[in-house]
Amino acid sequence: MAVITDALCPFCGCTCDDLTIVTEGNKIIEAKHACKLGAAKIMGHHRIKAPMMRTDKNGNFKEVSYEEAINETAKILVNSKRPLLYGWASALCEVHKKGILLAEEVGGIIDNTASVCHGPSTLAVHEKGLPTSTLGQVKNRADVVVFWGSNPVQAHPRHMGRYSVFAKGFFSDKGRRGRKIIVADVRKTETANIADEYIQVQQGSDYLVISALRAILSGHADVVPDAVGGVPKEQLVKLVDTLKAAKFGAVFFGMGLTQSQGRYKNIDNAISLIFELNSFTKYVIMPMRGHYNVTGFGQVCSWETGFATAVDFARGVPYYNPGETAANDLLLRKEADAAMIIAGDAGAHFPANSVRHLAKIPVVQIDPYWNPTTEVANVVIPTAICGIEVEGTAYRMDGVSLRYRKMIEPTHPTDMEVLDRITERVREIKGD
Amino acid sequence: MTLKVTLITGRTINQGANLENKTSSDYLEATAYCELNSKDAGFLGKPGSNVKVKSRHGEVIVKLKENNGNPDGIAFIPMGPWANAVIDPDTRGCGMPGFKGIPVEVEATNDRILLMKELIARYK
Numbered sequence: 035m036a037v038i039t040d041a042l043c044p045f046c047g048c049t050c051d052d053l054t055i056v057t058e059g060n061k062i063i064e065a066k067h068a069c070k071l072g073a074a075k076i077m078g079h080h081r082i083k084a085p086m087m088r089t090d091k092n093g094n095f096k097e098v099s100y101e102e103a104i105n106e107t108a109k110i111l112v113n114s115k116r117p118l119l120y121g122w123a124s125a126l127c128e129v130h131k132k133g134i135l136l137a138e139e140v141g142g143i144i145d146n147t148a149s150v151c152h153g154p155s156t157l158a159v160h161e162k163g164l165p166t167s168t169l170g171q172v173k174n175r176a177d178v179v180v181f182w183g184s185n186p187v188q189a190h191p192r193h194m195g196r197y198s199v200f201a202k203g204f205f206s207d208k209g210r211r212g213r214k215i216i217v218a219d220v221r222k223t224e225t226a227n228i229a230d231e232y233i234q235v236q237q238g239s240d241y242l243v244i245s246a247l248r249a250i251l252s253g254h255a256d257v258v259p260d261a262v263g264g265v266p267k268e269q270l271v272k273l274v275d276t277l278k279a280a281k282f283g284a285v286f287f288g289m290g291l292t293q294s295q296g297r298y299k300n301i302d303n304a305i306s307l308i309f310e311l312n313s314f315t316k317y318v319i320m321p322m323r324g325h326y327n328v329t330g331f332g333q334v335c336s337w338e339t340g341f342a343t344a345v346d347f348a349r350g351v352p353y354y355n356p357g358e359t360a361a362n363d364l365l366l367r368k369e370a371d372a373a374m375i376i377a378g379d380a381g382a383h384f385p386a387n388s389v390r391h392l393a394k395i396p397v398v399q400i401d402p403y404w405n406p407t408t409e410v411a412n413v414v415i416p417t418a419i420c421g422i423e424v425e426g427t428a429y430r431m432d433g434v435s436l437r438y439r440k441m442i443e444p445t446h447p448t449d450m451e452v453l454d455r456i457t458e459r460v461r462e463i464k465g466d
Numbered sequence: 467m468t469l470k471v472t473l474i475t476g477r478t479i480n481q482g483a484n485l486e487n488k489t490s491s492d493y494l495e496a497t498a499y500c501e502l503n504s505k506d507a508g509f510l511g512k513p514g515s516n517v518k519v520k521s522r523h524g525e526v527i528v529k530l531k532e533n534n535g536n537p538d539g540i541a542f543i544p545m546g547p548w549a550n551a552v553i554d555p556d557t558r559g560c561g562m563p564g565f566k567g568i569p570v571e572v573e574a575t576n577d578r579i580l581l582m583k584e585l586i587a588r589y590k
Binding site: 382 | 478
């Protein structure tokens with residue numbers, strides 16, 4: 035029996051670093067301190083055993099060697115005029131680096147799961163910047179915390195305990211009692227139930243409500259109507275008073291802003307509100323990132339290509355224009371003529387129309403698990419699980435980089451090895 | 467009767483805990499349902515019965531659930547292949563499909579819920 039202390043969790047953007055992992059043989063038998071999400075991933079599920087291939091997507095898969103599957107993947111990518119390389123968020127930065135190289139090599143488009151998550155937040159940050167901080171600052175200082183369109187009880191279960199609500203810090207030694215918690219959401223979620231103040235926003239009205247808050251903050255409450263986006267003016271005025279009274283305020287936002295009407299404009303407006311609040315007191319804002327290393331892909335892609343995601347290499351130089359080069363735009367326009375899905379599940383998380391197009395083009399899946407993407411794949415390459423069987427770097431939701439250690443030895447090749455071999459084979463086929 | 471509501475999709479803890487377990491019945495249980503408050507659900511049937519959710523973009527059969535955190539006229543389906551059968555694929559020029567705020571019609575049905583494999587097979 036072996037015990038690994040201070041292990042990092044490879045599930046969500048909280049990347050909790052206080053887990054105790056107990057192993058026996060080459061098996062994890064306990065993941066102490068992990069939440070339900072982390073424990074489910076670390077304890078593991080049924081894996082794909084060996085690489086598989088099929089020509090007819092309605093036919094059965096046939097087990098093949100890694101060499102055959104890698105060779106077929108390289109052929110698909112080389113023969114494609116517009117290959118999409120999508121996923122990446124459940125993999126380490128070392129994998130991202132190799133993926134970007136492969137995308138460049140095949141003149142493809144590389145996009146990550148932020149496309150259906152915080153992609154719009156990136157667009158808003160281009161417009162306005164991001165007044166933010168580490169989660170440590172929030173833990174130690176925040177006395178007003180807002181969750182807007184975000185439900186950490188379900189999506190980031192330990193966020194509140196470790197960083198934002200119940201956590202006790204240097205200047206926040208009272209923990210929950212010393213913090214005012216505000217939740218703005220369409221539904222009265224479990225997070226809303228533990229808040230001091232719940233703002234029920236009419237679906238699709240976030241932009242309006244944020245605009246009203248900005249108007250009140252700048253001294254123009256007189257122009258605000260009696261209710262905005264379903265929220266009474268009285269409650270908005272009270273909320274502005276609470277926000278202004280903070281010594282250190284933190285706003286966390288989720289898909290409620292990025293996926294609702296207005297998309298990136300909602301976040302753009304929220305960031306403006308934060309800038310304006312900083313004229314009165316200290317405020318920071320942070321997206322609640324989903325996958326543990328979705329932030330890492332944005333970092334690696336930015337330093338390798340100059341852009342955070344949705345990068346098109348068709349011109350030989352990186353080109354970026356979400357709305358044109360993001361995964362769902364490409365699939366909706368039926369432009370992608372092959373796809374490699376890795377460490378993400380487009381089959382489960384893309385709209386039906388996109389999956390319909392994936393079902394028509396050659397698809398390679400690199401993933402430890404059988405999922406809806408497998409159902410539309412031609413080639414399936416199972417790999418080791420990053421952060422559990424593979425060591426490397428990931429970025430927490432606040433941009434802090436952390437080093438993941440191995441918990442157990444891999445029984446499959448790593449994503450890095452597989453990508454190296456695909457790139458090598460692509461170069462051979464191209465005759466470089 | 468047919469109930470006209472606005473659909474939101476999103477993360478739940480059980481959906482997340484089965485993210486690597488999508489061929490299982492646990493994943494289906496965790497994602498193939500539609501939540502409405504008890505008043506709205508009452509128009510359609512008993513919790514646990516099946517409902518058909520239909521939008522301009524597709525239709526899907528899921529289980530009816532009650533959650534009184536939902537305001538009147540708001541339905542919630544956890545993110546995943548069942549929800550994505552009816553969401554709006556238009557990215558409004560910024561890469562992001564319409565996962566929230568989709569006008570849908572919900573009605574009681576005797577049809578069964580498709581398994582993940584059957585659901586994806588419809589797209590082939």
